[in-house]
Amino acid sequence: MSRLVTLVAISACYFIFAILLNSVGTVILQSINSFGISKVQASTLEGFKDLPIAIVSFLVAAFIPRIGYKIALLTGLLAVTAASLAAPVFGNFIVIKLLFACIGASFALVKVSVYSIIGQISDSEKSHSSTLNTVEGIFMVGSLIGYWLFSYFIDTNNLQSLAWLNVYYVLAALLIFTSVLVAFSPIKAPVSSEKNVNFADAFISMLKMSYQPLVLIFIISIFLYVLIEQGISTWLPTFNREILQLPVDISVQMTSIFAASLAAGRLLAGQILKHVNWYRFLQVCIIGMAALIIGILPLTQSIEARDISSLSDLPLAAYLLPLIGLLMAPIYPVLNSIMLSSLEIEKHAPMTGLIVVFSALGGTTGSIITGTVFEFFDGQTAFYLSLIPMLGVFIALRGFRTATARVSQ
Template identity: 25%
Template sequence: MLILKPNSETVTPAPSYFAVTALTYTMFFMFAMTTDAVGEIIKIAKGDMNLSNTQASAFHWATMTAIALSGILFGYFADKFGRKKTIIAGLGLYGLASASFFMGTSFQLYFSLLFVSGLAIGIFKTAALALISDITTSTEEHTRTMNALEGFFGIGAIVGPLLVISLHARGISWTYLYLFAAALCLVMIIWAAFTSYPQTKKSTDEPVNLWKSFALMSNKYAMGFSMAIALYVAAEVSIFVWLPSYLEGYTGTQIATWMATYAVMVFFVFRALGRFLGIWILKHIKWTTVMMIFSGVIFVCFAASAFFGQTVAAFLMPLSGLFMSMMYPTLNSKGISCFPKTKHGAVAGLILFFTAVSAAAIAPLMGFVADSFGGDMRYGFILATILAGLLFVGMIYNFIKDPAASALKQANITEYNQ
C-alpha cells in the first residue's frame, strides 16, 4: 500500500495519518464493489424480471443520476462541515441503503435503494477526494495518489462482478453483495469515528455554500476537465454495463469464449494494474503525453470492437482497461488541483456531477440505440466509439496547448509551498 507523508502544516499528528489513508482506500474499494458489478447484475435481472435493455439500464442510471445530484448539491459539505463528518454521514446513508435490499424483491424497491445509495456515494466520495489534498504535498503527488486511490477502486471493481458471478452460479441472490457492503460500511464508520483526521486550514474568509459550487461552472478549468472526464466515463461505462450483453451467447475458440465470459473481470484487472503502474509512469512521462497516447489506443480498441464484431471485442475491450486506467484519476486530480484547497470539495463535487451525468446518460442511450436495431448491442458500441474519438481529439488539444499548466504551477506555490 502506498504510504503518504503528511504535510505538518495542514494535518494532525502522524499516528492517525496511516489510518486515514487506509480508510480512504477501503471506501473506494467498497463502493466500487457494488457500482461496477452492475453489468453482471443487469444480465441476471433482465432474465429474472423480464426487462428490456432500456429498462434494465435503470439499475445503473438510478445510481449515477443520484451521484450527479449529490455531487453538485452536497459537494461543498466537505469544505463547510469537514471531511470526517461528511464521510461518516455518507457511509451511514450508504450502509442503510445497502442493508435495505432485503426488504423485498421488486424493481421499484431496487430502483429506490440504488438512488439513495448514489446520493450517499456523492457525499462521502467528494469528501474523500478533498481529503487527498490534505495529505499530499504537491500537485504531482496529488495525481499519483489519486491513481493509487483509484487502483483500490479497481480492485473492488474486480471483486464485485466476481462475487455476483459466484453467487449466481450457486443459486444465491446478487443482493447479498449489498449485505457485504453494509457490513463494511459499519466497520468503516466505527473506524472513522475513532480516527483523527487532517485539519484543512482556511485560506479565505469567503462563505462556503451551494451557490459557490454552481459558480464554478463558469470556470474554464472546472468545465474543461469536467467535459473531458464526461467523455472518458461514457467510454468506460459502456464496457462494464453493456459488454456482458454484447458478448452474451458468443462461442468461438476456447480462449476467445473464456475471454468473452470473463471480459468485464479482465477489463477491471487491467484497469487496476494500470492505475498502480500509473504511479511510476507519471513520474517519468508528462501527463499530457500519457493522456494523448492512451486515449488514442482506447479509440482504436473501441472502433475495432464495434466494427469487427464479438471476437475482436472479447480481446480488445478488456485490453482497453490498461489504457483507461490512468485517464480518470489523472484528469480528476489535475482538475481539482487547479483550485485552492478550500474549494477542493466543491470542485470534486462538480466534476463528480459531470462524471455521473455521463455515466447515467450513456447506459440508457446505448440500450435505446441497441433496441432500435433489434436489440443488437453492437450499434450501442458504435455510439461509444464516437465518444471515445471525441476524447482522443480533446487530449490531442490538451497535449498541444497544455491549458492548465500555469494554474497547476501556481497551485504548487500557493497551496503546497513548493
C-alpha cells in the same frame, strides 16, 4: 503514521463503494433475467445511481467542509448499510432502484470527502497525483473483486432465482467494518479561509467556477470520458452473454478483466507519469482505445453458443475487449489530479462537486445510449459508437493542456 491510517480509511471507503457502484452491469443483467424487464428499462438503473450522485454533489459539495469529512463519510456508509440489508428482504426491481439511488447519493458524500482529504495529506503535485492514482487503483481492485463476489451468488441453473440478492448481506457487513475504520481514523477537520461565508455564497462560488475556461474544458473532458467508461463497463456483462454467448456467471466473471485492466492501468500510470509528459501519454491511450475497438469488434460477429468446459473454450474477443480498460484507466485520475493541483486546497471540495456531477451525468448518458442502441440495433453497434466520444476527449485534451499552461504562467 496518521497519514497512513487516513489513507487506509479512505481507500477502504473507495473499495466498498467500487463494489457497489460497478455492480450495476451485473445487476442489470440479473434484473433482466430475474424480473423480466427490457434492456431500456434496465438501463434506467444507471440513472438511479448517477443522478443522485449529481444532485447531491451539486447541492452539498460546498457545504461538506462545514460538517466535516468524517461525518460525511460515516453518513454515506451507514445509509447504504441500511439499504443493502433491505434489498434481499423485499427483492423487486423498485427496491433495487432505490438501493442504487441511495448508493449514488452516499457516494457523492464519499467522493467529495475523499478527494478533499487527499488534498490535505499531499504536499506536492506529484504526491497528489500519485496518491490519487493509488486510491483510484484500489477503487478498481474493489470493482474487480465485486464481479467475482456477485457471480458466486448467481444460480446458473435458475436464472429467475433471487438468490443473488444475498450478496448484499455480505456487503452490509463490509460497510459496517469500514464505518468502524473511518470512525477511529485521524481524519483532520477541514481548514477553510472562508469561515464566515454562508452556504448560499459557497454554492454560488462553486457555480462560478464552472464558467472559467479551464474548468469548462475540464468538465467536458471528464463527461465524455465517463460516458465511454460506463457505456462499456455497464453493458459488458450483457455483451458477453448475448453477443459472445457465454453463460451468465462466466459473463460476469470475464467482465472482471475490464476492472483488473483499469486497476493495473491506474497503478502503472502513477509510475509512468513520473517520467513522461501527461498530455502525450493520454493521447497515446486514446488512440490505443480506438484501435482496440476497431480491431476487436469484428471478431465478435456471428459467434455461436458452445459448451464452456475450460478457459480455452472462450472466444478470443472475451479476453481482448476488456483490455481496453488498461488504456482507458489513466485518463480520469490524471485529468482530475491536474485540475485539483491547480487550485487552492479550500477549493478542492467544490471542484470535486463539479467533477462528481459531470461524471455522474456522463455515466448515465453513456449507459442509456449504449443500452438503447443495444436494444434496437446490436451490441457491436453500441460499442462502435464509443469512438465518437473518444474523438471528443482527444480534441478536448489539447484545449485542456493549453488552458492549464496559461494558469501556471
